[in-house]
Amino acid sequence: MNIYISGISGTGMGPLALMAKNAGYQVFGSDQHRGAISQELEQAQIPFTVGTQDGQYLQEIHEKYHLDWFVYTSALPEDHPELQLAKSLGLKISxxxxxxAHLVETLGLKMVAVAGTHGKTTTTAMLIWLAKNxxxxxxxxxGSTLNFAPSGSYQPNxxxxxxxxxxxxxNFLHYHPWLSLITFVSxxxxxxxxxxHDYREAFLTFEKQSKSLIFANQSAAPSDLSQIADKDPLVLSSPDSRLTLAGQARREDANLVFAATKQILC
Incomplete structure:
Protein backbone atom coordinates (compact mmCIF):
# COMPACT_ATOMS: atom_id res chain seq x y z
CA MET A 1 0.00 0.00 0.00
CA ASN A 2 1.22 3.50 -0.89
CA ILE A 3 0.46 6.24 1.62
CA TYR A 4 0.85 10.01 1.37
CA ILE A 5 0.93 12.04 4.59
CA SER A 6 0.29 15.77 4.48
CA GLY A 7 2.06 17.43 7.41
CA ILE A 8 4.47 14.51 7.67
CA SER A 9 7.37 16.01 9.60
CA GLY A 10 5.61 17.06 12.80
CA THR A 11 5.45 15.07 16.02
CA GLY A 12 1.89 13.93 15.28
CA MET A 13 2.45 12.49 11.80
CA GLY A 14 6.18 11.80 11.64
CA PRO A 15 6.25 8.90 14.12
CA LEU A 16 3.27 7.31 12.33
CA ALA A 17 5.13 7.58 9.02
CA LEU A 18 8.15 5.84 10.55
CA MET A 19 6.05 2.98 11.91
CA ALA A 20 4.20 2.51 8.61
CA LYS A 21 7.51 2.44 6.74
CA ASN A 22 8.90 -0.15 9.18
CA ALA A 23 5.75 -2.23 8.60
CA GLY A 24 6.43 -2.40 4.87
CA TYR A 25 4.26 0.39 3.50
CA GLN A 26 5.48 2.87 0.91
CA VAL A 27 5.26 6.28 2.57
CA PHE A 28 5.54 9.75 1.02
CA GLY A 29 4.57 13.17 2.25
CA SER A 30 4.86 16.92 2.43
CA ASP A 31 5.01 19.73 4.94
CA GLN A 32 5.09 23.52 4.85
CA HIS A 33 8.17 23.63 7.07
CA ARG A 34 10.75 21.17 8.35
CA GLY A 35 9.32 19.72 11.55
CA ALA A 36 10.89 17.99 14.51
CA ILE A 37 10.84 14.55 12.83
CA SER A 38 12.39 15.66 9.50
CA GLN A 39 15.82 14.19 10.20
CA GLU A 40 14.34 10.87 11.28
CA LEU A 41 12.27 10.71 8.08
CA GLU A 42 15.40 11.31 6.02
CA GLN A 43 17.29 8.64 7.92
CA ALA A 44 14.44 6.22 7.21
CA GLN A 45 14.60 7.21 3.51
CA ILE A 46 11.00 8.40 3.41
CA PRO A 47 10.57 10.80 0.47
CA PHE A 48 8.92 14.11 1.38
CA THR A 49 8.96 17.70 0.22
CA VAL A 50 8.96 20.92 2.22
CA GLY A 51 7.45 24.18 1.05
CA THR A 52 4.29 25.24 -0.73
CA GLN A 53 1.77 22.40 -0.64
CA ASP A 54 0.09 23.24 -3.93
CA GLY A 55 -0.60 19.63 -4.95
CA GLN A 56 2.17 19.34 -7.54
CA TYR A 57 4.28 16.91 -5.52
CA LEU A 58 1.21 14.86 -4.59
CA GLN A 59 0.27 14.64 -8.28
CA GLU A 60 3.81 13.58 -9.25
CA ILE A 61 3.93 10.86 -6.59
CA HIS A 62 0.50 9.57 -7.56
CA GLU A 63 1.40 9.37 -11.24
CA LYS A 64 4.60 7.46 -10.44
CA TYR A 65 3.44 5.16 -7.62
CA HIS A 66 -0.39 5.22 -7.70
CA LEU A 67 -1.23 6.27 -4.17
CA ASP A 68 -3.88 4.45 -2.14
CA TRP A 69 -4.31 6.51 0.99
CA PHE A 70 -4.06 10.23 1.83
CA VAL A 71 -3.61 11.02 5.53
CA TYR A 72 -3.81 14.58 6.76
CA THR A 73 -3.30 16.49 9.98
CA SER A 74 -6.13 18.16 11.89
CA ALA A 75 -4.48 21.50 11.12
CA LEU A 76 -5.23 21.16 7.39
CA PRO A 77 -8.17 23.33 6.23
CA GLU A 78 -10.89 21.82 4.06
CA ASP A 79 -9.87 23.96 1.07
CA HIS A 80 -6.21 22.86 1.22
CA PRO A 81 -4.90 22.10 -2.31
CA GLU A 82 -3.56 18.65 -1.40
CA LEU A 83 -6.79 17.61 0.30
CA GLN A 84 -8.84 18.83 -2.64
CA LEU A 85 -6.58 16.99 -5.09
CA ALA A 86 -6.73 13.79 -3.05
CA LYS A 87 -10.52 13.93 -3.26
CA SER A 88 -10.44 14.43 -7.02
CA LEU A 89 -8.04 11.50 -7.40
CA GLY A 90 -10.41 9.23 -5.53
CA LEU A 91 -7.90 8.34 -2.81
CA LYS A 92 -8.92 6.96 0.57
CA ILE A 93 -8.78 9.97 2.89
CA SER A 94 -8.50 10.02 6.66
CA ALA A 101 -5.97 1.75 14.04
CA HIS A 102 -5.44 0.00 10.69
CA LEU A 103 -1.81 -0.76 11.55
CA VAL A 104 -2.73 -2.11 14.98
CA GLU A 105 -5.39 -4.41 13.54
CA THR A 106 -3.43 -5.53 10.47
CA LEU A 107 -0.26 -6.24 12.44
CA GLY A 108 -2.14 -7.98 15.24
CA LEU A 109 -0.79 -5.76 18.02
CA LYS A 110 -2.07 -5.28 21.57
CA MET A 111 -2.36 -1.55 22.14
CA VAL A 112 -1.02 -0.10 25.38
CA ALA A 113 -2.40 3.43 25.28
CA VAL A 114 -1.23 6.32 27.44
CA ALA A 115 -3.91 9.00 27.86
CA GLY A 116 -4.42 12.01 30.09
CA THR A 117 -4.42 15.79 30.13
CA HIS A 118 -0.79 16.00 31.22
CA GLY A 119 2.09 13.56 31.41
CA LYS A 120 1.27 11.54 28.29
CA THR A 121 4.54 12.14 26.45
CA THR A 122 6.74 11.63 29.51
CA THR A 123 4.94 8.44 30.53
CA THR A 124 4.97 7.06 26.99
CA ALA A 125 8.70 7.79 26.64
CA MET A 126 9.41 6.10 29.98
CA LEU A 127 7.44 3.02 28.93
CA ILE A 128 9.25 2.84 25.58
CA TRP A 129 12.63 3.15 27.32
CA LEU A 130 11.79 0.39 29.78
CA ALA A 131 10.36 -1.86 27.06
CA LYS A 132 13.58 -1.50 25.09
CA ASN A 133 15.74 -2.26 28.10
CA GLY A 143 4.44 12.55 20.02
CA SER A 144 7.97 13.82 20.53
CA THR A 145 11.59 13.16 19.65
CA LEU A 146 13.51 10.74 21.88
CA ASN A 147 17.20 10.88 22.74
CA PHE A 148 17.50 7.10 22.85
CA ALA A 149 15.42 5.88 19.87
CA PRO A 150 13.34 6.99 16.85
CA SER A 151 9.91 8.48 17.62
CA GLY A 152 8.10 5.62 15.89
CA SER A 153 9.02 1.97 15.36
CA TYR A 154 7.80 -1.48 14.36
CA GLN A 155 9.62 -4.80 14.07
CA PRO A 156 8.12 -8.01 12.63
CA ASN A 157 8.16 -9.85 15.98
CA ASN A 171 -8.47 11.11 18.44
CA PHE A 172 -8.32 8.52 21.22
CA LEU A 173 -11.95 7.48 20.76
CA HIS A 174 -11.00 5.55 17.60
CA TYR A 175 -9.18 2.89 19.61
CA HIS A 176 -10.02 -0.11 21.77
CA PRO A 177 -6.80 -0.64 23.73
CA TRP A 178 -5.73 -3.87 25.39
CA LEU A 179 -4.47 -1.74 28.28
CA SER A 180 -4.96 1.97 28.92
CA LEU A 181 -2.94 4.10 31.32
CA ILE A 182 -4.54 7.33 32.53
CA THR A 183 -2.09 9.89 33.90
CA PHE A 184 -4.23 12.83 34.98
CA VAL A 185 -7.55 14.35 33.90
CA SER A 186 -8.30 18.08 34.05
CA HIS A 197 -18.56 17.41 31.44
CA ASP A 198 -18.01 16.79 27.70
CA TYR A 199 -14.28 16.38 28.33
CA ARG A 200 -14.68 13.90 31.15
CA GLU A 201 -17.36 11.98 29.25
CA ALA A 202 -14.89 11.51 26.38
CA PHE A 203 -12.39 10.00 28.82
CA LEU A 204 -15.09 7.77 30.25
CA THR A 205 -15.98 6.55 26.76
CA PHE A 206 -12.32 5.83 26.07
CA GLU A 207 -12.04 3.93 29.35
CA LYS A 208 -15.11 1.86 28.51
CA GLN A 209 -13.52 0.99 25.14
CA SER A 210 -10.40 -0.31 26.89
CA LYS A 211 -10.00 -3.92 27.96
CA SER A 212 -8.02 -3.06 31.10
CA LEU A 213 -7.25 0.18 32.96
CA ILE A 214 -4.61 1.58 35.30
CA PHE A 215 -4.99 5.07 36.79
CA ALA A 216 -1.97 6.97 38.09
CA ASN A 217 -3.92 8.26 41.09
CA GLN A 218 -7.43 8.79 42.40
CA SER A 219 -7.85 12.11 40.59
CA ALA A 220 -7.16 10.43 37.24
CA ALA A 221 -10.05 8.00 37.72
CA PRO A 222 -13.76 8.75 37.30
CA SER A 223 -15.59 9.57 40.54
CA ASP A 224 -17.90 6.59 40.03
CA LEU A 225 -15.75 3.53 39.36
CA SER A 226 -18.86 1.34 39.06
CA GLN A 227 -19.23 2.65 35.51
CA ILE A 228 -16.07 0.74 34.54
CA ALA A 229 -16.21 -2.07 37.10
CA ASP A 230 -16.05 -4.71 34.36
CA LYS A 231 -12.57 -3.40 33.42
CA ASP A 232 -11.24 -4.33 36.89
CA PRO A 233 -9.55 -0.90 37.11
CA LEU A 234 -6.39 -0.46 39.14
CA VAL A 235 -6.09 2.92 40.87
CA LEU A 236 -2.57 3.55 42.14
CA SER A 237 -1.84 5.38 45.37
CA SER A 238 1.56 6.65 46.45
CA PRO A 239 4.48 5.99 44.07
CA ASP A 240 6.79 3.12 44.93
CA SER A 241 9.39 4.35 47.46
CA ARG A 242 12.16 3.06 45.19
CA LEU A 243 11.27 5.68 42.59
CA THR A 244 13.47 8.68 43.33
CA LEU A 245 12.83 10.94 40.36
CA ALA A 246 12.54 14.64 41.12
CA GLY A 247 8.94 15.85 41.29
CA GLN A 248 5.75 14.11 42.42
CA ALA A 249 4.26 14.16 38.92
CA ARG A 250 7.29 12.39 37.40
CA ARG A 251 7.27 9.79 40.18
CA GLU A 252 3.59 9.12 39.51
CA ASP A 253 4.34 8.75 35.79
CA ALA A 254 7.11 6.27 36.56
CA ASN A 255 4.88 4.41 39.02
CA LEU A 256 2.27 4.06 36.27
CA VAL A 257 4.89 2.67 33.90
CA PHE A 258 6.06 0.23 36.58
CA ALA A 259 2.50 -1.07 37.09
CA ALA A 260 1.87 -1.34 33.35
CA THR A 261 5.08 -3.28 32.77
CA LYS A 262 4.16 -5.76 35.48
CA GLN A 263 0.80 -6.33 33.79
CA ILE A 264 2.45 -6.80 30.38
CA LEU A 265 4.87 -9.35 31.82
CA CYS A 266 2.19 -11.33 33.67
Missing amino acids: KRDELT LQLPAAYIV DRYFIYEADEYDR FDHPDIYPTE
Whole structure:
Protein backbone atom coordinates (compact mmCIF):
# COMPACT_ATOMS: atom_id res chain seq x y z
CA MET A 1 0.00 0.00 0.00
CA ASN A 2 1.22 3.50 -0.89
CA ILE A 3 0.46 6.24 1.62
CA TYR A 4 0.85 10.01 1.37
CA ILE A 5 0.93 12.04 4.59
CA SER A 6 0.29 15.77 4.48
CA GLY A 7 2.06 17.43 7.41
CA ILE A 8 4.47 14.51 7.67
CA SER A 9 7.37 16.01 9.60
CA GLY A 10 5.61 17.06 12.80
CA THR A 11 5.45 15.07 16.02
CA GLY A 12 1.89 13.93 15.28
CA MET A 13 2.45 12.49 11.80
CA GLY A 14 6.18 11.80 11.64
CA PRO A 15 6.25 8.90 14.12
CA LEU A 16 3.27 7.31 12.33
CA ALA A 17 5.13 7.58 9.02
CA LEU A 18 8.15 5.84 10.55
CA MET A 19 6.05 2.98 11.91
CA ALA A 20 4.20 2.51 8.61
CA LYS A 21 7.51 2.44 6.74
CA ASN A 22 8.90 -0.15 9.18
CA ALA A 23 5.75 -2.23 8.60
CA GLY A 24 6.43 -2.40 4.87
CA TYR A 25 4.26 0.39 3.50
CA GLN A 26 5.48 2.87 0.91
CA VAL A 27 5.26 6.28 2.57
CA PHE A 28 5.54 9.75 1.02
CA GLY A 29 4.57 13.17 2.25
CA SER A 30 4.86 16.92 2.43
CA ASP A 31 5.01 19.73 4.94
CA GLN A 32 5.09 23.52 4.85
CA HIS A 33 8.17 23.63 7.07
CA ARG A 34 10.75 21.17 8.35
CA GLY A 35 9.32 19.72 11.55
CA ALA A 36 10.89 17.99 14.51
CA ILE A 37 10.84 14.55 12.83
CA SER A 38 12.39 15.66 9.50
CA GLN A 39 15.82 14.19 10.20
CA GLU A 40 14.34 10.87 11.28
CA LEU A 41 12.27 10.71 8.08
CA GLU A 42 15.40 11.31 6.02
CA GLN A 43 17.29 8.64 7.92
CA ALA A 44 14.44 6.22 7.21
CA GLN A 45 14.60 7.21 3.51
CA ILE A 46 11.00 8.40 3.41
CA PRO A 47 10.57 10.80 0.47
CA PHE A 48 8.92 14.11 1.38
CA THR A 49 8.96 17.70 0.22
CA VAL A 50 8.96 20.92 2.22
CA GLY A 51 7.45 24.18 1.05
CA THR A 52 4.29 25.24 -0.73
CA GLN A 53 1.77 22.40 -0.64
CA ASP A 54 0.09 23.24 -3.93
CA GLY A 55 -0.60 19.63 -4.95
CA GLN A 56 2.17 19.34 -7.54
CA TYR A 57 4.28 16.91 -5.52
CA LEU A 58 1.21 14.86 -4.59
CA GLN A 59 0.27 14.64 -8.28
CA GLU A 60 3.81 13.58 -9.25
CA ILE A 61 3.93 10.86 -6.59
CA HIS A 62 0.50 9.57 -7.56
CA GLU A 63 1.40 9.37 -11.24
CA LYS A 64 4.60 7.46 -10.44
CA TYR A 65 3.44 5.16 -7.62
CA HIS A 66 -0.39 5.22 -7.70
CA LEU A 67 -1.23 6.27 -4.17
CA ASP A 68 -3.88 4.45 -2.14
CA TRP A 69 -4.31 6.51 0.99
CA PHE A 70 -4.06 10.23 1.83
CA VAL A 71 -3.61 11.02 5.53
CA TYR A 72 -3.81 14.58 6.76
CA THR A 73 -3.30 16.49 9.98
CA SER A 74 -6.13 18.16 11.89
CA ALA A 75 -4.48 21.50 11.12
CA LEU A 76 -5.23 21.16 7.39
CA PRO A 77 -8.17 23.33 6.23
CA GLU A 78 -10.89 21.82 4.06
CA ASP A 79 -9.87 23.96 1.07
CA HIS A 80 -6.21 22.86 1.22
CA PRO A 81 -4.90 22.10 -2.31
CA GLU A 82 -3.56 18.65 -1.40
CA LEU A 83 -6.79 17.61 0.30
CA GLN A 84 -8.84 18.83 -2.64
CA LEU A 85 -6.58 16.99 -5.09
CA ALA A 86 -6.73 13.79 -3.05
CA LYS A 87 -10.52 13.93 -3.26
CA SER A 88 -10.44 14.43 -7.02
CA LEU A 89 -8.04 11.50 -7.40
CA GLY A 90 -10.41 9.23 -5.53
CA LEU A 91 -7.90 8.34 -2.81
CA LYS A 92 -8.92 6.96 0.57
CA ILE A 93 -8.78 9.97 2.89
CA SER A 94 -8.50 10.02 6.66
CA LYS A 95 -6.80 11.59 9.63
CA ARG A 96 -3.99 9.78 11.45
CA ASP A 97 -6.20 7.87 13.89
CA GLU A 98 -7.68 5.67 11.16
CA LEU A 99 -4.27 4.71 9.79
CA THR A 100 -2.99 4.00 13.31
CA ALA A 101 -5.97 1.75 14.04
CA HIS A 102 -5.44 0.00 10.69
CA LEU A 103 -1.81 -0.76 11.55
CA VAL A 104 -2.73 -2.11 14.98
CA GLU A 105 -5.39 -4.41 13.54
CA THR A 106 -3.43 -5.53 10.47
CA LEU A 107 -0.26 -6.24 12.44
CA GLY A 108 -2.14 -7.98 15.24
CA LEU A 109 -0.79 -5.76 18.02
CA LYS A 110 -2.07 -5.28 21.57
CA MET A 111 -2.36 -1.55 22.14
CA VAL A 112 -1.02 -0.10 25.38
CA ALA A 113 -2.40 3.43 25.28
CA VAL A 114 -1.23 6.32 27.44
CA ALA A 115 -3.91 9.00 27.86
CA GLY A 116 -4.42 12.01 30.09
CA THR A 117 -4.42 15.79 30.13
CA HIS A 118 -0.79 16.00 31.22
CA GLY A 119 2.09 13.56 31.41
CA LYS A 120 1.27 11.54 28.29
CA THR A 121 4.54 12.14 26.45
CA THR A 122 6.74 11.63 29.51
CA THR A 123 4.94 8.44 30.53
CA THR A 124 4.97 7.06 26.99
CA ALA A 125 8.70 7.79 26.64
CA MET A 126 9.41 6.10 29.98
CA LEU A 127 7.44 3.02 28.93
CA ILE A 128 9.25 2.84 25.58
CA TRP A 129 12.63 3.15 27.32
CA LEU A 130 11.79 0.39 29.78
CA ALA A 131 10.36 -1.86 27.06
CA LYS A 132 13.58 -1.50 25.09
CA ASN A 133 15.74 -2.26 28.10
CA LEU A 134 13.63 -5.31 28.95
CA GLN A 135 13.61 -6.33 25.26
CA LEU A 136 9.82 -6.46 25.16
CA PRO A 137 8.43 -6.97 21.63
CA ALA A 138 6.75 -3.57 21.38
CA ALA A 139 6.14 -1.21 18.50
CA TYR A 140 5.45 2.39 19.49
CA ILE A 141 4.53 5.93 18.55
CA VAL A 142 5.24 8.92 20.78
CA GLY A 143 4.44 12.55 20.02
CA SER A 144 7.97 13.82 20.53
CA THR A 145 11.59 13.16 19.65
CA LEU A 146 13.51 10.74 21.88
CA ASN A 147 17.20 10.88 22.74
CA PHE A 148 17.50 7.10 22.85
CA ALA A 149 15.42 5.88 19.87
CA PRO A 150 13.34 6.99 16.85
CA SER A 151 9.91 8.48 17.62
CA GLY A 152 8.10 5.62 15.89
CA SER A 153 9.02 1.97 15.36
CA TYR A 154 7.80 -1.48 14.36
CA GLN A 155 9.62 -4.80 14.07
CA PRO A 156 8.12 -8.01 12.63
CA ASN A 157 8.16 -9.85 15.98
CA ASP A 158 6.39 -7.07 17.91
CA ARG A 159 3.31 -8.08 19.91
CA TYR A 160 2.48 -4.85 21.71
CA PHE A 161 1.99 -1.27 20.57
CA ILE A 162 2.79 1.57 22.97
CA TYR A 163 0.87 4.66 21.94
CA GLU A 164 0.47 8.21 23.18
CA ALA A 165 -3.30 8.53 22.83
CA ASP A 166 -4.22 12.17 22.34
CA GLU A 167 -7.68 13.38 23.35
CA TYR A 168 -7.47 16.41 21.04
CA ASP A 169 -9.95 16.17 18.15
CA ARG A 170 -11.32 13.09 19.99
CA ASN A 171 -8.47 11.11 18.44
CA PHE A 172 -8.32 8.52 21.22
CA LEU A 173 -11.95 7.48 20.76
CA HIS A 174 -11.00 5.55 17.60
CA TYR A 175 -9.18 2.89 19.61
CA HIS A 176 -10.02 -0.11 21.77
CA PRO A 177 -6.80 -0.64 23.73
CA TRP A 178 -5.73 -3.87 25.39
CA LEU A 179 -4.47 -1.74 28.28
CA SER A 180 -4.96 1.97 28.92
CA LEU A 181 -2.94 4.10 31.32
CA ILE A 182 -4.54 7.33 32.53
CA THR A 183 -2.09 9.89 33.90
CA PHE A 184 -4.23 12.83 34.98
CA VAL A 185 -7.55 14.35 33.90
CA SER A 186 -8.30 18.08 34.05
CA PHE A 187 -10.46 20.09 31.66
CA ASP A 188 -8.63 21.13 28.47
CA HIS A 189 -9.22 21.82 24.76
CA PRO A 190 -12.41 23.93 25.03
CA ASP A 191 -12.32 24.29 21.24
CA ILE A 192 -13.17 20.57 21.02
CA TYR A 193 -15.01 19.99 24.30
CA PRO A 194 -17.41 22.85 25.14
CA THR A 195 -17.71 21.89 28.81
CA GLU A 196 -15.77 19.98 31.45
CA HIS A 197 -18.56 17.41 31.44
CA ASP A 198 -18.01 16.79 27.70
CA TYR A 199 -14.28 16.38 28.33
CA ARG A 200 -14.68 13.90 31.15
CA GLU A 201 -17.36 11.98 29.25
CA ALA A 202 -14.89 11.51 26.38
CA PHE A 203 -12.39 10.00 28.82
CA LEU A 204 -15.09 7.77 30.25
CA THR A 205 -15.98 6.55 26.76
CA PHE A 206 -12.32 5.83 26.07
CA GLU A 207 -12.04 3.93 29.35
CA LYS A 208 -15.11 1.86 28.51
CA GLN A 209 -13.52 0.99 25.14
CA SER A 210 -10.40 -0.31 26.89
CA LYS A 211 -10.00 -3.92 27.96
CA SER A 212 -8.02 -3.06 31.10
CA LEU A 213 -7.25 0.18 32.96
CA ILE A 214 -4.61 1.58 35.30
CA PHE A 215 -4.99 5.07 36.79
CA ALA A 216 -1.97 6.97 38.09
CA ASN A 217 -3.92 8.26 41.09
CA GLN A 218 -7.43 8.79 42.40
CA SER A 219 -7.85 12.11 40.59
CA ALA A 220 -7.16 10.43 37.24
CA ALA A 221 -10.05 8.00 37.72
CA PRO A 222 -13.76 8.75 37.30
CA SER A 223 -15.59 9.57 40.54
CA ASP A 224 -17.90 6.59 40.03
CA LEU A 225 -15.75 3.53 39.36
CA SER A 226 -18.86 1.34 39.06
CA GLN A 227 -19.23 2.65 35.51
CA ILE A 228 -16.07 0.74 34.54
CA ALA A 229 -16.21 -2.07 37.10
CA ASP A 230 -16.05 -4.71 34.36
CA LYS A 231 -12.57 -3.40 33.42
CA ASP A 232 -11.24 -4.33 36.89
CA PRO A 233 -9.55 -0.90 37.11
CA LEU A 234 -6.39 -0.46 39.14
CA VAL A 235 -6.09 2.92 40.87
CA LEU A 236 -2.57 3.55 42.14
CA SER A 237 -1.84 5.38 45.37
CA SER A 238 1.56 6.65 46.45
CA PRO A 239 4.48 5.99 44.07
CA ASP A 240 6.79 3.12 44.93
CA SER A 241 9.39 4.35 47.46
CA ARG A 242 12.16 3.06 45.19
CA LEU A 243 11.27 5.68 42.59
CA THR A 244 13.47 8.68 43.33
CA LEU A 245 12.83 10.94 40.36
CA ALA A 246 12.54 14.64 41.12
CA GLY A 247 8.94 15.85 41.29
CA GLN A 248 5.75 14.11 42.42
CA ALA A 249 4.26 14.16 38.92
CA ARG A 250 7.29 12.39 37.40
CA ARG A 251 7.27 9.79 40.18
CA GLU A 252 3.59 9.12 39.51
CA ASP A 253 4.34 8.75 35.79
CA ALA A 254 7.11 6.27 36.56
CA ASN A 255 4.88 4.41 39.02
CA LEU A 256 2.27 4.06 36.27
CA VAL A 257 4.89 2.67 33.90
CA PHE A 258 6.06 0.23 36.58
CA ALA A 259 2.50 -1.07 37.09
CA ALA A 260 1.87 -1.34 33.35
CA THR A 261 5.08 -3.28 32.77
CA LYS A 262 4.16 -5.76 35.48
CA GLN A 263 0.80 -6.33 33.79
CA ILE A 264 2.45 -6.80 30.38
CA LEU A 265 4.87 -9.35 31.82
CA CYS A 266 2.19 -11.33 33.67
